[in-house]
Amino acid sequence: MITPILELRNVDKSFGPIDVLHDISLKVHAGEVLCLLGDNGAGKSTLIKTMAGVFKPSSGELLMDGKPVEFRGPRDAQEAGISTVHQFGGTFPLMSIGRSFFIGVEPTKGFGPFKVYDRKKANEIAVKAVQEFGITRIDDGDRLIGGLSGGERQSLAIARAVHFGARVLILDEPTAALGVKEAAHVLRIVLEARRRGLAVIFITHQVTHAMTVGDHFAVLIRGAVAADFRKGERSREEITDLMAGGEAMAELEAEIEGHLAAQHNPPAA
Amino acid sequence: MNNLSFGNLLRRPEAGAFLGLIAVLVFFVIFGSTKFLEPAGAASWLNVAANLGIVALPIGLLMIAGELDISIGAMIPAGSMMVAVLSGHYDLPIWVGMLGSLFLGLGVGLINGILVVRTAVPSLIVTLGTLFAVQGLLLGFSVLVTGTTSVALTADPLAKFIFGQFVGGSFQVIILWWFAIIALFIFFVHYSPYGNWIFAMGGDKVSARNAGIPTTRLTIILFVLSATSASFVGMCQAILFNSAQVSGGMTFIFNSIISVVVGGVLLTGGFGSVIGIFFGTITFAIVNQGIYFTTFDRNWSSLIIGIMLLLAVLMNNTFRNMALAYRPKKK
Numbered sequence: 183m184i185t186p187i188l189e190l191r192n193v194d195k196s197f198g199p200i201d202v203l204h205d206i207s208l209k210v211h212a213g214e215v216l217c218l219l220g221d222n223g224a225g226k227s228t229l230i231k232t233m234a235g236v237f238k239p240s241s242g243e244l245l246m247d248g249k250p251v252e253f254r255g256p257r258d259a260q261e262a263g264i265s266t267v268h269q270f271g272g273t274f275p276l277m278s279i280g281r282s283f284f285i286g287v288e289p290t291k292g293f294g295p296f297k298v299y300d301r302k303k304a305n306e307i308a309v310k311a312v313q314e315f316g317i318t319r320i321d322d323g324d325r326l327i328g329g330l331s332g333g334e335r336q337s338l339a340i341a342r343a344v345h346f347g348a349r350v351l352i353l354d355e356p357t358a359a360l361g362v363k364e365a366a367h368v369l370r371i372v373l374e375a376r377r378r379g380l381a382v383i384f385i386t387h388q389v390t391h392a393m394t395v396g397d398h399f400a401v402l403i404r405g406a407v408a409a410d411f412r413k414g415e416r417s418r419e420e421i422t423d424l425m426a427g428g429e430a431m432a433e434l435e436a437e438i439e440g441h442l443a444a445q446h447n448p449p450a451a
Numbered sequence: 452m453n454n455l456s457f458g459n460l461l462r463r464p465e466a467g468a469f470l471g472l473i474a475v476l477v478f479f480v481i482f483g484s485t486k487f488l489e490p491a492g493a494a495s496w497l498n499v500a501a502n503l504g505i506v507a508l509p510i511g512l513l514m515i516a517g518e519l520d521i522s523i524g525a526m527i528p529a530g531s532m533m534v535a536v537l538s539g540h541y542d543l544p545i546w547v548g549m550l551g552s553l554f555l556g557l558g559v560g561l562i563n564g565i566l567v568v569r570t571a572v573p574s575l576i577v578t579l580g581t582l583f584a585v586q587g588l589l590l591g592f593s594v595l596v597t598g599t600t601s602v603a604l605t606a607d608p609l610a611k612f613i614f615g616q617f618v619g620g621s622f623q624v625i626i627l628w629w630f631a632i633i634a635l636f637i638f639f640v641h642y643s644p645y646g647n648w649i650f651a652m653g654g655d656k657v658s659a660r661n662a663g664i665p666t667t668r669l670t671i672i673l674f675v676l677s678a679t680s681a682s683f684v685g686m687c688q689a690i691l692f693n694s695a696q697v698s699g700g701m702t703f704i705f706n707s708i709i710s711v712v713v714g715g716v717l718l719t720g721g722f723g724s725v726i727g728i729f730f731g732t733i734t735f736a737i738v739n740q741g742i743y744f745t746t747f748d749r750n751w752s753s754l755i756i757g758i759m760l761l762l763a764v765l766m767n768n769t770f771r772n773m774a775l776a777y778r779p780k781k782k
Contacts, residue, residue, distance in 0.1 A: 256661055257661075257663060260661070260663075274650065274651055274654030274658065274659075274721060275654065275721070275775070276650070276654055276717070276721045276722040276771070276774075276775075277647075277650055277651065277654055277721070281650070282651070282654075284647075285647060285651045285658075285662045285664070286651075286659075286662040286663040286664050287663070288644035288647050297643060297644065298642045298643065299642060299643065299644045299646070299647060325777060326774055326775050326777070329774075329775045329776055329777055
């Protein structure tokens with residue numbers, strides 16, 4: 183059997199007396215999209231922060247390529263190849279595409295104390311990296327990040343993570359704030375990242391988006407993995423029900439419909 | 452790639468400041484005379500601009516990085532008192548006094564920076580605290596040590612030549628220092644890779660830290676830079692005027708903020724340019740001094756500065772939005 187890139191084994195996380203994660207065990211393989219589903223407050227953010235090195239698990243362990251790892255901070259996780267892209271892309275609205283792409287690792291030319299930021303090179307590499315992900319509309323590295331659409335920003339952030347050697351890509355609700363078309367854009371980029379052999383962890387509560395790109399699904403309920411299944415093993419209704427905490431959404435919907443019907447056709451007096 | 456089109460120039464952070472400078476020049480040429488452009492007149496506003504500008508540059512960087520330092524208001528008199536007390540009152544060599552001034556700036560800057568980084572208290576409040584603390588210390592110590600609040604100082608000719616002479620009769624030598632410092636800042640902010648870090652810090656501190664930028668160290672360095680620049684200006688003033696007073700310097704707080712904001716720096720950080728701060732400082736100094744070349748009463752200059760500040764901010768907002776909305780035309 184192939185060793186997963188990232189594996190969580192019986193991970194618990196508690197903040198003082200409050201238990202947030204219980205006994206989480208998950209595996210992510212290269213070239214696979216793991217969708218983490220869950221309602222608000224199910225512990226999705228805590229889980230990804232644990233994977234990204236922000237939090238240390240209270241017990242249990244993280245394994246990369248089968249070897250136990252311990253991250254002292256987000257930097258450690260990043261160096262190991264785990265990159266998180268947040269909802270708004272974690273970018274700088276008033277900086278140019280080239281500059282923000284290379285933030286912290288600016289390419290320079292010249293030597294000694296006269297090293298100069300190489301704007302041309304930075305712009306070229308940044309634009310090329312984004313275009314390889316299918317965003318052909320970005321062709322000028324001098325444009326400001328703030329002028330890009332939400333989807334383009336996400337794509338830029340993902341392209342950046344991949345360019346700098348990410349192996350595990352954690353996407354924190356990348357489609358939450360986007361319109362239909364923009365979201366489709368981001369989903370395509372997720373698939374492109376998967377094609378390149380990255381392990382993608384895709385956090386969302388939009389079942390449709392998850393079903394479009396996911397190979398493997400895990401539903402979180404109150405900090406525990408309530409279901410763990412492969413593509414095609416569950417229907418959309420079943421997943422929605424699971425996310426709502428096991429309550430049958432269908433029943434809830436029927437109730438709402440009944441309520442609406444009652445309002446439109448008041449019973450004869 | 453042709454970057455010199457009119458539209459590209461307008462989208463730069465200093466566009467508003469440059470247009471403001473032109474407007475102010477036109478205003479004073481119409482209502483006053485061109486005398487303020489002649490050497491004797493130019494000296495009056497260049498002197499003001501240079502003293503203010505050396506402080507405004509690091510303040511501008513702090514603002515780009517999302518911080519603020521108002522303790523400079525006390526650091527300017529502190530810097531001049533330090534050199535005057537050490538080298539005037541105690542008769543130590545001038546170099547000792549000068550080092551004393553600069554180290555005082557270094558120390559207060561470190562305190563500001565470390566407090567801001569460690570406590571997460573907004574830097575406005577932290578430096579408001581150190582502003583008053585330094586002021587109190589200054590007054591207390593100078594009365595304790597010298598018995599007065601103003602101290603005479605005679606600098607040796609070499610120090611006087613480098614830091615406190617009048618070039619050509621009316622131009623303070625600090626103007627040359629200002630130009631040199633501008634050149635250094637332009638290199639570090641816009642050409643070296645470090646400038647990028649400052650902009651990133653002001654844009655989004657958490658993301659900047661995640662990208663591996665040493666935000667803590669950089670913040671402390673910026674505070675040290677502003678406090679030391681302020682004490683440097685104070686030191687030069689003491690050497691120039693052969694005396695130092697504990698008061699004065701408070702006007703620099705607002706004046707430097709005005710210069711920086713007029714210069715196109717975004718108060719909330721992440722946007723601005725050194726050349727913009729330069730234009731902003733010159734504009735401020737011209738309004739401040741230009742009024743003497745007109746028939747208007749001096750009191751109106753504050754009105755002009757106020758209106759200018761509001762116009763500059765509105766204009767800078769417009770240009771910034773233009774920059775954000777900019778998309779290259781389809782080829």
